[in-house]
Amino acid sequence: MDFAFDARTEELRGRLLAFMDEHVYPAEPVAEEQRARLASPWDTPAVVGELKAEARRRGLWNLFLPDAEYGAGLTNLQYAPLAEITGRSPHLAPTATNCAAPDTGNMEVLSQFGTEEQKKRWLEPLLAGEIRSAFAMTEPEVASSDATNIETRMIRDGGDYVVNGRKWYISGAMNPDCAVFIVMGKTDPDGDDIRRQQSMVLVPRDAPGVEVRRAMRVYGYEDHSHGGHAEVVFHDVRVPAANLVGEEGGGFAIAQARLGPGRIHHCMRLIGMAERAIELMCRRAVERTAFGKPLAAQGVVQNWIADARVTVEQLRLLVLKTAWLMDTVGNKGAHTEIQAIKIATPRAVVDILDSAVQLYGAGGVSQDFPLAELWASARTLRLADGPDEVHQRSLARREIKRHG
Ligand SMILES: Cc1cc2nc3c(=O)[nH]c(=O)nc-3n(C[C@H](O)[C@H](O)[C@H](O)COP(=O)(O)OP(=O)(O)OC[C@H]3O[C@@H](n4cnc5c(N)ncnc54)[C@H](O)[C@@H]3O)c2cc1C
Numbered sequence: 001m002d003f004a005f006d007a008r009t010e011e012l013r014g015r016l017l018a019f020m021d022e023h024v025y026p027a028e029p030v031a032e033e034q035r036a037r038l039a040s041p042w043d044t045p046a047v048v049g050e051l052k053a054e055a056r057r058r059g060l061w062n063l064f065l066p067d068a069e070y071g072a073g074l075t076n077l078q079y080a081p082l083a084e085i086t087g088r089s090p091h092l093a094p095t096a097t098n099c100a101a102p103d104t105g106n107m108e109v110l111s112q113f114g115t116e117e118q119k120k121r122w123l124e125p126l127l128a129g130e131i132r133s134a135f136a137m138t139e140p141e142v143a144s145s146d147a148t149n150i151e152t153r154m155i156r157d158g159g160d161y162v163v164n165g166r167k168w169y170i171s172g173a174m175n176p177d178c179a180v181f182i183v184m185g186k187t188d189p190d191g192d193d194i195r196r197q198q199s200m201v202l203v204p205r206d207a208p209g210v211e212v213r214r215a216m217r218v219y220g221y222e223d224h225s226h227g228g229h230a231e232v233v234f235h236d237v238r239v240p241a242a243n244l245v246g247e248e249g250g251g252f253a254i255a256q257a258r259l260g261p262g263r264i265h266h267c268m269r270l271i272g273m274a275e276r277a278i279e280l281m282c283r284r285a286v287e288r289t290a291f292g293k294p295l296a297a298q299g300v301v302q303n304w305i306a307d308a309r310v311t312v313e314q315l316r317l318l319v320l321k322t323a324w325l326m327d328t329v330g331n332k333g334a335h336t337e338i339q340a341i342k343i344a345t346p347r348a349v350v351d352i353l354d355s356a357v358q359l360y361g362a363g364g365v366s367q368d369f370p371l372a373e374l375w376a377s378a379r380t381l382r383l384a385d386g387p388d389e390v391h392q393r394s395l396a397r398r399e400i401k402r403h404g
Contacts, residue, residue, distance in 0.1 A: 003320070009068035009078045016085050016097075018058055024096060026087045031092060031225070041224045042174045042215075051096035052129050062107075062127055064099045064265060069119045069138055070111050070127055076261070076323035080268050084316070087272025090377065091225035094269065102120065102171050106133040106182055109200075111244040113254055118202060122180050131179040136167040136203075136232060145390045146256055148194045152185030152234065154201055156241065161187070161201050163209075163237040168230070168278040169384075174215050175227030179205050183234065184251050191249070198251030202243040208239065215346070223233040260331035263338055263385050267319050267345040270381065273374055274312050274349045277356040280371065281305055283361055304355040311348045318344065336398060339391040346381035353378055367388070 005013065014027050027047045034045035055061055063082050065071020074082075086093035094100035102125055110123040125131045142149040152165025165185055172178050180202055187199040203210060214229040222228055246254050282305060285296035295301050322341050325334035353375040357364030382388050 003081070005081055005315070005403050006078065010079060011072075011110055012060070012063070012074075012078075012388070013081055013085065014093040015056060015058055016082055019055060019058055019060055019096075020089065020093060021345040022086060023051055024093050024241075027051055027092055030088060035224060035300050040176075040229060041222070042176060044175065044177060048095060051092060052098065053107035055097045056129070056348055058384070060097050061129075062098050064104045064261075065107060065111065065127075067111050070107070070123070071202050074388060075327040077320060077327055080264070080323045083265055083268035084275070087269030088276045090269055090273060090374070095225070098127070099265075101262060101265065102135045103133050104265060105258045106135055106180075109182060109245060109254060109258050113250075115242070117242065118245070119314040122202060125179070132175050132177045132227060134170045134178050134181045134227075134232075135184075136173075136181045136223045136228075138169050138183040139166060139209055140168045140231070141166065145387050147184070147198065147252055150184055150186060150221055152183065153189065154185040154187050154199060157185065157238075159241050160238045161241060162235040162241065163201065163203060163241070165234050167232045167234075168260075169216055170230045170232050171223075171384075173205075173230035173232055174222075174224075178227055181205065181210075181232070182245060184255060187248050187251075193249075195252045196249035198255075200245040200251045200254055201239055202245060203237055203239055207237050207239060211235060219382055220344065221373055223377070257331070259385055260326070260334075260338055263342045264319065264322055264326065266381055266385065267315075267322075268343045270345050270349045270378055271312060271319060272314055273378060274308065274315075274352045275351050276372065277371065278305065278312065280369070281308070281356045281359050292386060298321045301359060304359065307357065311352060314340070315345050316363065336395055337382045342385065343388050343391050343395070346378055348377065349378045350382070 030047045031045045034047055035041060038045065058126045062071040063074060063079055066074060086097060086099060107123060107126050110119060114123055126133055137150065138144040139145065139151060142151055152163065154163050163183060163185060182200050183203050184198055184200050186197045188197045191197045211233040213231040213233055215222050215230055217228065285301050287292055288295050319341050322334055322337040325337055353371060357371050357375060360369055360371060363369050
């Protein structure tokens with residue numbers, strides 16, 4: 001039985017489920033087919049634009065943004081079940097509803113910390129789904145799970161900042177529609193407070209000196225529908241000081257603020273992904289026969305399906321509790337729970353997808369079913385937005401402090 005949400009959420013859920021059935025799932029093979037015929041695999045298939053127009057027409061747009069001035073004004077608890085539904089088709093539904101990472105986090109940053117001019121130039125077209133964006137923090141040369149290591153330099157020179165550095169795994173940056181990067185670097189590399197050395201600046205993709213060098217792979221996938229994960233080099237890139245986001249030295253704090261909602265959104269979508277995997281498992285199990293009986297009659301298959309169902313129910317409750325805490329005591333107050341779901345969800349969903357791959361046999365690792373790619377994408381979430389171990393360490397420290 002489904003969890004009962006408030007009337008507005010239930011109404012939006014009904015609309016979103018209908019949109020998924022009528023438009024998103026049927027568009028999945030169409031998008032694949034269109035992409036194969038594009039001049040560049042990084043261009044966006046036409047069907048994605050059609051889905052965006054339809055989602056907007058149906059009022060299923062910018063659902064993630066709690067700020068009612070710019071977005072749907074939903075609480076995290078209201079958004080959670082909607083994000084879960086979009087996670088069932090992670091390559092299309094989040095983009096179709098303008099709720100895809102990394103744009104969501106970037107829009108949150110701009111709506112909270114952007115100047116009026118920055119909002120006009122970048123936030124408005126992002127909210128309208130006319131451009132895409134990327135968030136550039138991680139660097140190949142340093143352990144980037146510790147943001148104080150970042151080496152990119154953003155040195156003030158008159159009325160400008162001059163940016164030099166090399167980043168990688170910058171999601172979305174291969175997409176030609178990606179018009180702007182929020183870049184994290186050091187404006188005060190020798191400052192006493194290591195958490196005040198960093199700042200964020202907006203760098204237009206077409207600024208002289210920006211080199212989008214290559215697409216990094218994820219277990220061999222290029223992740224075209226997410227705009228890839230690029231290596232990007234900034235060679236003496238000059239941007240006006242007015243492109244600073246928030247205050248100088250505030251980059252670390254903004255990164256922390258940005259990642260809370262981003263983490264829970266990923267977990268919500270992962271639960272949708274797990275639901276899709278369970279559905280695929282059940283379908284395959286009844287359709288296929290081995291050694292004289294359907295796979296569904298094998299105890300081991302039943303165990304996989306039962307364990308997956310139990311896990312998803314547990315995860316969903318933990319995610320909903322976290323969303324409710326974020327709404328009631330704030331992201332800071334929900335810190336432990338955000339870390340708990342960030343640790344628990346990708347791991348568990350990777351396991352569920354792994355069982356589904358096993359059940360599909362060779363088909364499971366093939367390109368003919370979505371499972372292998374979903375597995376790869378869920379697995380990366382044990383790294384992206386901070387590796388498991390970093391969250392475990394800080395959660396454990398807080399727990400020890402509480403009792404010690
Ligand atoms: C698909 C994908 C998309 C991404 N998208 C983006 C993006 O859009 N923008 C962006 O800036 N970055 C992005 N990233 C990068 C991601 O955020 C980093 O990979 C992550 O923060 C870890 O940094 P690192 O790779 O430098 O690993 P490192 O910091 O080198 O860490 C390596 C390993 O060391 C261990 N470790 C580190 N610290 C600790 C600790 N305190 N205790 C115990 N063990 C520890 C962990 O096992 C960790 O996995 C993406 C990554 C992937 C895979």
